[in-house]
Amino acid sequence: MSSLAEWNAPGAAVPAPKSMLGRIIAVFDAVKESGGCASITDIALRTALPKSTVSRLVTELTAQRYLSRTEEGIVLGLRLFELGARASLPRRLIGAAAPVIRNLRETTGERIVLWVQQGDDMVSLAALPGRLPTLPTAAGMRSPALTTASGKAYLAFCDDQRIVNRISAPLVDGAARRFRDELTSVRAAAVAMDIEKSYPGIAAVASPVLSPDRVVLGAISLAGPSDGMDPFRAAPLVRAASVSVTRRLAPA
């Protein structure tokens, strides 16, 4: 019998997750990071868990349809797809933002992405390709919140100081001060920029998406080639798009 006590077991020095929930998520992450399909050995390597533990866990997760076994290997199961489709915030945001980001894409011709914050990253909910050919445009992509325009737009409006502190913890004195100053100016402009800092040759502009009662929910970003897209001309368009998403989120 397993006890809930193990949920609160203190984290060990080894990277292998100790709690049952931590292990389950580590297995999902390992499958995702192996390109969607993994063997028991792949998962054991990525999670630092013993193969016997992984094997038991995979059997249990497969029985409950969180994972599925195919000829190629272990893949994420239909239950995760069903649960993910019912996740509230993504559904509400996508519903409100879909026509707005389509319009922004048509007006500017650039790549538009709708993001939410997750851990230390921003995760894409929807992405429309622009003239940048190199970047992937799938939903479910991650990119670091600390350096990207969407991350800074989100963090500048984030009420939970613990999230901001955790994500900015790696910054040392001078950099930490500059980051705080940058967030202050992002708050004033409601627009954040990332000019070639995350990706060479790419400039991005982002604006936070707020709920009708002013809680930050995510961000909309526009990205284009830094030698062809003027971020200061794009900024008011991105800002206007995020304002109109807020308006569309209000109950009719």
Add this chain to the structure above:
Amino acid sequence: MRTAAWTSAVTVLDRITAVFDAFGEHDEGLGVSELARHANLPKSSISRIAGELVEQGLLDREGDTFYLGARLFEFGQTVERPRRLRHFAYPVMAGLRDLTSQSVQLAVLDGTDVVFLAIARSEPAIRPHARIGGRLPAHATAVGKAIMAFSPPELVEEVVQGGLAPRTPHTITASDSLVRELLQIRGAGVATEREECVIGRSCMASPVLAPGGEPFAAISVAGSSSDIGGEHLAAAVRAAAATLSHRAAGLGRMN
């Protein structure tokens, strides 16, 4: 019925599943008391589990209300089969949508249910009653009947054993009527559902077949009952499914 004994015997995973399943088909939020009632677990352990799930992003919390979390969306987007099938089928689905001005769905069979993987909405949209990631009983849907009609009899038997519960007064609930209709669908290559799932809505579907002839999905056109029917629409649905079956043959295994 989940009893006190159940509560102490189940694994951590069972508890997590019970919490996820407590959330209904729609994206409404739940407080701790409602979660405890729906999941049939004591409030104290629900608070602890929900807190852990929030920390991991599997649930979102707004004030005292919990929702299924954005991290589930992230994992859900990575699930291989829906992603591959959506990518494979979407251009044909959009084509059928433009041709018919009705919403087009792609679904697979999972146990005795169908799960909708992709929807191409018509505009202006009559909101389709199926949603992406939604689950409906196979016998009450055109996609389910289309898949069953081309599947081995054991599979139909499993659905019949599942009970053929009525969704509307028009749902087929007798096994001999279902089998008769499946035979007819097999001949016609297209299944029709007339308000058997939702009153006022109807649907036509055709199976997408793997090279071996076994169905791995179905494509359907759905709309208000007055718009769905006729040989013209049936031919369009059949042609779209045939295109997908043909393309699947070039791609190897799809599911």
